Amino acid sequence: MTAVLTAVGLGKAYPGAGWRRGAPRTVLDGIDLAIAEGECVALIGRSGSGKSTLARLLLGLEAPDRGTVLFRGQSLAGLDRAGQKRFRAAVQMVLQDPLSAVNPRHAVGRILAEPLRHLTDLPAAAHPARVADLLDGVGLDPDLAGRLPGQLSGGQVQRVGLARALATRPALVVLDEAVSNLDAPRQVEILDRLAALRRRHGTAFLLVTHDVRLARRFADRVVVLGEGRIVDAAPCRPALVLTHPAARELVDAVLPAEPGRP
Amino acid sequence: METWREARRGREAVPLVRDATLELRAGEVLALVGASGSGKSLACAALLGVLPPGTRRTGGRVLLDGADAEPASLRGRAVACVLQAPRTAFNPLRTIGDHAGETLAVAGLRGAPGRAARDAAFAAAGLGDDPRWPDLYPFQMSGGMLQRAMIALALLSGAPFLIADEPTTDLDLVAQGRILDLLARLVRERGLGLLIVTHDLGVVARLADRVAVMEAGRIVETAPAAALFSEPAAPATRALLAAHRALHEIPA
Numbered sequence: 001m002t003a004v005l006t007a008v009g010l011g012k013a014y015p016g017a018g019w020r021r022g023a024p025r026t027v028l029d030g031i032d033l034a035i036a037e038g039e040c041v042a043l044i045g046r047s048g049s050g051k052s053t054l055a056r057l058l059l060g061l062e063a064p065d066r067g068t069v070l071f072r073g074q075s076l077a078g079l080d081r082a083g084q085k086r087f088r089a090a091v092q093m094v095l096q097d098p099l100s101a102v103n104p105r106h107a108v109g110r111i112l113a114e115p116l117r118h119l120t121d122l123p124a125a126a127h128p129a130r131v132a133d134l135l136d137g138v139g140l141d142p143d144l145a146g147r148l149p150g151q152l153s154g155g156q157v158q159r160v161g162l163a164r165a166l167a168t169r170p171a172l173v174v175l176d177e178a179v180s181n182l183d184a185p186r187q188v189e190i191l192d193r194l195a196a197l198r199r200r201h202g203t204a205f206l207l208v209t210h211d212v213r214l215a216r217r218f219a220d221r222v223v224v225l226g227e228g229r230i231v232d233a234a235p236c237r238p239a240l241v242l243t244h245p246a247a248r249e250l251v252d253a254v255l256p257a258e259p260g261r262p
Numbered sequence: 263m264e265t266w267r268e269a270r271r272g273r274e275a276v277p278l279v280r281d282a283t284l285e286l287r288a289g290e291v292l293a294l295v296g297a298s299g300s301g302k303s304l305a306c307a308a309l310l311g312v313l314p315p316g317t318r319r320t321g322g323r324v325l326l327d328g329a330d331a332e333p334a335s336l337r338g339r340a341v342a343c344v345l346q347a348p349r350t351a352f353n354p355l356r357t358i359g360d361h362a363g364e365t366l367a368v369a370g371l372r373g374a375p376g377r378a379a380r381d382a383a384f385a386a387a388g389l390g391d392d393p394r395w396p397d398l399y400p401f402q403m404s405g406g407m408l409q410r411a412m413i414a415l416a417l418l419s420g421a422p423f424l425i426a427d428e429p430t431t432d433l434d435l436v437a438q439g440r441i442l443d444l445l446a447r448l449v450r451e452r453g454l455g456l457l458i459v460t461h462d463l464g465v466v467a468r469l470a471d472r473v474a475v476m477e478a479g480r481i482v483e484t485a486p487a488a489a490l491f492s493e494p495a496a497p498a499t500r501a502l503l504a505a506h507r508a509l510h511e512i513p514a
Contacts, residue, residue: 255439256468
């Protein structure tokens with residue numbers, strides 16, 4: 001399998017802020033990670049472990065201080081305009097807070113057509129049909145294309161964000177806590193839809209989450225971040241076995257399935 | 263034993279919560295569960311008299327110790343409140359010590375006894391180890407610390423009841439576990455009556471004595487926690503349980 005996205009020795013530090021001004025704070029250090037075509041990787045860790053920073057570096061939204069990110073073998077920093085466009089179309093992301101990720105003044109149809117217009121060669125006349133397709137694919141009524149985000153529920157807007165990420169038929173979708181805030185029925189529904197999508201199109205996923213249950217249910221393998229380093233990694237099948245204390249802490253924090261059991 | 267009965271409300275003739283009756287007892291954890299948008303938070307807002315603009319209460323009563331009570335008179339005195347997003351619940355320009363001062367003023371505590379009560383409440387909420395906490399601003403604290411500070415302020419008010427609306431939804435699972443442990447301990451040691459609003463049946467399994475399930479603005483089932491998991495009656499309960507168990511199972 002070839003890798004869609006590879007991180008080599010990534011490091012990132014942010015300048016010190018607040019009342020402890022001064023020394024820069026190292027957020028990520030020596031991260032090596034490769035996501036193969038069609039593979040589903042879960043990146044888990046506590047709040048502040050560097051998960052979201054790593055996701056942003058992988059997407060090229062920020063430049064690493066050390067190391068490089070390779071898109072199909074080419075460094076992100078060295079991509080020309082056409083290469084950047086190919087990268088943007090191939091690697092998409094869905095964020096945690098759906099309402100802040102869409103323009104509240106744009107109708108759903110326009111939100112979904114935006115990546116089609118900028119990142120694909122699809123003629124404009126074909127956009128409405130494709131938008132209807134995308135909405136249907138995430139379990140939304142195509143008639144919602146005329147609505148504004150504020151007229152939808154949080155779960156519906158999150159699915160709009162997902163449909164937008166899938167609009168360019170990406171090779172990799174990064175989900176940064178994209179299902180964490182939904183209730184259990186919606187989490188299960190979205191994960192099942194994504195799994196179906198994987199089977200149909202061979203899309204790769206990077207699921208960033210603190211919830212081991214979601215990682216275990218959806219991913220092929222789990223990578224654990226602790227204090228800016230990869231501290232543990234293991235396949236999910238036949239059974240997920242994690243040994244590092246930071247990873248055990250996350251596994252042990254899963255709440256009981258039934259009352260009266262530890 | 264204390265009883266609350268509540269609520270009936272409509273927005274431009276659209277009923278949002280109908281005939282919701284909850285009974286909360288001292289020393290007991292009642293969980294109010296339901297899918298997003300089922301009216302859980304609104305029912306609690308009606309109970310506290312803090313309905314969002316555009317909604318109004320059209321019926322129902324709140325009873326405290328069997329006597330009619332005004333929701334506004336309960337807030338901060340008989341009922342304290344912990345919210346989902348701790349970061350938006352604090353004034354970003356005031357230190358945590360300032361916030362505690364406001365609560366103390368409402369409780370009528372001043373000077374040395376006030377400071378002692380304040381320190382005891384923050385120690386009980388698990389913030390006592392760090393001597394700097396009164397001088398910290400909300401942005402200098404993690405979500406888990408802020409949620410502890412909010413619980414400390416709730417304790418400081420001396421209210422016998424606590425409403426916690428999705429108190430751990432924004433925290434990671436490790437921080438969530440610790441906050442739930444803290445709430446369980448406070449209920450046990452202080453006999454607090456806790457109403458916890460959640461969509462996560464894992465929280466229910468961990469903490470609740472009784473459970474009320476809400477769907478489309480109505481309470482469709484109320485049962486002891488163990489009975490709800492073993493013999494769910496309402497279709498809404500079964501749907502929530504099915505999804506909850508699906509998340510715990512490991513697909514082949």
